Amino acid sequence: xxxxxxxxxxxxxxxxxxxxxxxxxxxxxxxxxxxxxxxxxxxxxxxxxxxxxxxxxxxxxxxxxxxxxxxxxxxxxxxxxxxxxxxxxxxxxxxxxxxxxxxxxxxxxxxxxxxxxxxxxxxxxxxxxxxxxxxxxxxxxxxxxxxxxxxxxxxxxxxxxxxxxxxxxxxxxxxxxxxxxxxxxxxxxxxxxxxxxxxxxxxxxxxxxxxxxxxxxxxxxxxxxxxxxxxxxxxxxxxxxxxxxxxxxxxxxxxxxxxxxxxxxxxxxxxxxxxxxxxxxxxxxxxxxxxxxx
Numbered sequence: 001x002x003x004x005x006x007x008x009x010x011x012x013x014x015x016x017x018x019x020x021x022x023x024x025x026x027x028x029x030x031x032x033x034x035x036x037x038x039x040x041x042x043x044x045x046x047x048x049x050x051x052x053x054x055x056x057x058x059x060x061x062x063x064x065x066x067x068x069x070x071x072x073x074x075x076x077x078x079x080x081x082x083x084x085x086x087x088x089x090x091x092x093x094x095x096x097x098x099x100x101x102x103x104x105x106x107x108x109x110x111x112x113x114x115x116x117x118x119x120x121x122x123x124x125x126x127x128x129x130x131x132x133x134x135x136x137x138x139x140x141x142x143x144x145x146x147x148x149x150x151x152x153x154x155x156x157x158x159x160x161x162x163x164x165x166x167x168x169x170x171x172x173x174x175x176x177x178x179x180x181x182x183x184x185x186x187x188x189x190x191x192x193x194x195x196x197x198x199x200x201x202x203x204x205x206x207x208x209x210x211x212x213x214x215x216x217x218x219x220x221x222x223x224x225x226x227x228x229x230x231x232x233x234x235x236x237x238x239x240x241x242x243x244x245x246x247x248x249x250x251x252x253x254x255x256x257x258x259x260x261x262x263x264x265x266x267x268x269x270x271x272x273x274x275x276x277x278x279x280x281x282x283x284x285x286x287x288x289x290x291x292x293x294x
Contacts, residue, residue, distance in 0.1 A: 002249045005242050006215035007044050009208040010037065013199050017045045020197045021054075021139060021167060027160065028169040029187045032201035034278055035239025038171040039143060041201065046141070054138035055080075057166075061142065067149035072142055073128065074099050080135060087134040095120075095127040121151070125158040133164055141169045145183055146176040153182040160186065203236030212238060213245050217254070226254075243272035 020026040030038050045051055046058075059076030061067065068074075078100070084093075085106040094108040114120040132140070145153065159165055170186070177183060187198060204212065210227035214220065222230075234240035247270060248254050283291055 001218055002216050002246065003218065004216070005212050005238070007040060008212040008215065008238070009204055010041055010044075010201070013041060013201065014045055016197060017041065017169075017199065018048060018050060020195055021045065021169070022050045023167075023195050025165060026167045026195040026197060027187065028167075028197045028199065029183075030169065030171045030199045030201065031174050033175065033237065034173055035237045036201045036203065037238045038201060040238070041199075042141065042143070042169065042171070051139070055136045056139045056141065057132070057135075057137045058141045059143070061144045061147040061149075061152070063144070063147050067147060067152075069149055069151045070099065070124075070128075070155060072148060072152055073155060077128075077131065077135075080137075084131070084134070087131070089130060089134055092123065092127045092130055095124050096131065099124075121154075122158075125155050128155060129159055129162055129165075132159075132166060137166045139167045139169065143171045144173075145170045146172045146174075146178070146181070150182065153186065156186055157182060204231075204238060204241070205236060206231045209234070209236050209241055212241050216242065216245050240272075240275055243274050247272045 017028060017030075020028050030041065032038055046056060057076050057080055059072040061072045083106060084100075084103050089108065091108045091111065094110045097104055097107055097110050100107070111123070114123065140156075140159070142148070142152070142156065156168065156170070160168070168186075170183070172183060187196065206227055209231045210222055210224075213227070213230055214222050230241055230244060234244055245254075251270070283294060286294065
């Protein structure tokens with residue numbers, strides 16, 4: 001019988017993140033390669049009582065070829081509330097009408113258009129900041145900011161400069177971050193009284209890999225040989241471990257011996273489809289010469 005994996009390791013990271021998010025104001029950057037467990041770490045900490053009593057706004061940047069302007073923030077606001085009726089919004093909130101046409105009846109009239117695009121963007125950012133304050137958002141989480149559009153990153157920078165600002169947590173894959181990304185400005189410029197935390201998630205050790213695999217196999221324990229095999233093939237990346245265990249289970253590559261999970265003697269091992277697709281997607285972004293070399 002196979003089940004969902006347990007949350008393994010990350011004790012130091014979990015404690016540091018929880019401490020940062022229970023403080024008055026913080027900027028947290030969680031980085032690591034695909035499948036390393038950034039989202040799982042957030043889920044673990046955000047589910048704790050000390051953190052979940054706050055109003056949390058969760059957003060994710062989708063892997064679009066052309067990211068939608070402010071899409072992650074707009075989509076998250078739609079999920080946290082279905083109406084702005086009853087909020088104490090100023091006339092500035094009228095600038096939100098193009099972003100939230102379903103709220104037109106409850107928003108102030110649209111302000112006069114501005115000829116200066118920079119001034120118009122500043123007004124829109126101010127209106128979004130006012131909306132976050134009206135919803136009492138204490139924590140803004142933005143995942144996969146390596147796929148964020150420039151406007152979203154600029155809004156996060158703008159938000160950090162406001163007097164009444166929520167704590168901020170962003171996750172990213174450093175290898176997928178564009179060279180000209182604004183993200184370094186976000187993590188390197190803190191205001192007075194603001195805490196900063198940067199968490200770099202590393203692969204699991206052999207013992208942690210064994211614990212992760214065992215948790216999927218009814219915690220029956222696995223042999224040292226199977227643990228070493230899994231770690232060698234996955235490099236300790238949690239998602240890869242999970243996918244490989246599921247594949248081996250589906251192929252009936254796993255059995256028990258002496259009360260421990262072991263691998264049947266098989267000459268080859270297939271690559272899980274999700275891992276294959278992830279590798280191919282990254283390879284396509286390389287130059288032709290780099291792909292040939294790889």
